[in-house]
């Protein structure tokens with residue numbers, strides 16, 4: 001099988017296989033340990049994955065420009081960049097309309113599918129036993145944050161309640177206050193729980209509405225539940241992996257050849273990072289002309305971190321400027337790892353919601369790169 005066919009196979013299969021692997025990990029009972037490493041509010045998810053199209057755009061375009069065809073072939077180089085820009089623009093528009101919004105005031109496709117299949121922004125704060133509903137926000141931190149927000153909105157509109165609502169209003173505010181102060185279950189009876197939930201739901205939709213997208217619902221402390229919710233994470237990680245692998249086809253050979261040609265230079269830069277241990281330096285200070293104790297301590301304890309920082313800076317600059325394909329591959333591995341975690345985290349989404357997120361990204365990127373396959377094969 002030629003390398004081009006291999007690459008084609010990897011490009012087409014890596015995302016579906018990663019999702020399938022996640023399901024197999026769950027099926028064989030190893031999912032719990034992996035799910036424990038998952039943090040919705042963690043740095044990787046909040047800063048990288050959720051803003052992943054920005055990072056993917058940045059690194060992808062830097063590689064496309066850095067590894068563009070040799071200056072001599074300007075016509076072909078310009079044509080390739082124009083083709084990459086066309087593919088990138090299609091995928092960026094698709095990313096936007098599927099996850100961010102179709103138009104001003106119109107939610108993204110993933111939320112429209114959800115709403116039209118019966119989904120809603122719920123406020124089931126208390127369960128039938130009068131405790132805070134565990135499924136309401138999924139974590140204590142998020143629940144506390146959501147309840148504080150609901151409490152502020154109810155307090156702000158306390159005077160807007162008519163006589164009948166006043167009683168419900170004070171009971172709702174009181175119950176939420178109990179939970180916020182004691183972080184335990186409020187003294188809400190089962191019969192009262194449903195009434196309080198429905199009152200909070202109506203108030204939040206009245207004062208903070210319309211809550212018709214997952215972003216608005218999340219922002220105003222609601223729980224996005226009840227419809228078919230295509231997984232935005234599966235969609236986004238698949239779209240990013242398919243884009244990076246697709247463009248790697250354009251410059252991958254040249255980038256990896258350049259990396260291979262400088263392998264010893266890079267290896268030397270990496271080993272120099274570790275060549276600064278204090279004991280190693282202390283031994284070297286012995287030598288023919290033994291140094292004073294103070295001078296040896298300076299050489300052993302102060303110079304090594306400085307030398308290590310300088311070596312790290314040189315290596316970072318070399319990779320970022322001369323071998324950005326290393327950063328692209330690191331991003332690719334990160335997105336695939338996050339895709340695996342999302343597939344393993346069965347409590348976030350059903351399999352069908354994963355599959356709809358996957359297909360939404362996969363079909364568009366498949367068509368975009370299949371259309372350019374002939375041009376890409378010649379690269």
Ligand SMILES: CCCCC/C=C\C/C=C\C/C=C\C/C=C\CCCC(=O)SCCNC(=O)CCNC(=O)[C@H](O)C(C)(C)COP(=O)(O)OP(=O)(O)OC[C@H]1O[C@@H](n2cnc3c(N)ncnc32)[C@H](O)[C@@H]1OP(=O)(O)O
Nearest residue numbers: 039040045050051054057058061099231232233341342348
């Ligand atoms: C044309 C120019 C050419 C030249 C370009 C040159 C250079 C380019 C340089 C720069 C680029 C400039 C322009 C490029 C164009 C565009 C730039 C893009 C800018 C951005 O990019 S600006 C980002 C704005 N956008 C946000 O700021 C985030 C908004 N948000 C979302 O867009 C969604 O969020 C999404 C889609 C990320 C996920 O959608 P979703 O929420 O539906 O996800 P899903 O339902 O699957 O997950 C259910 C729950 O499980 C949790 N979960 C699942 N898997 C998990 C895992 N593995 N680890 C931890 N938690 C996980 C989730 O965190 C979630 O929990 P929760 O939502 O409560 O956190």
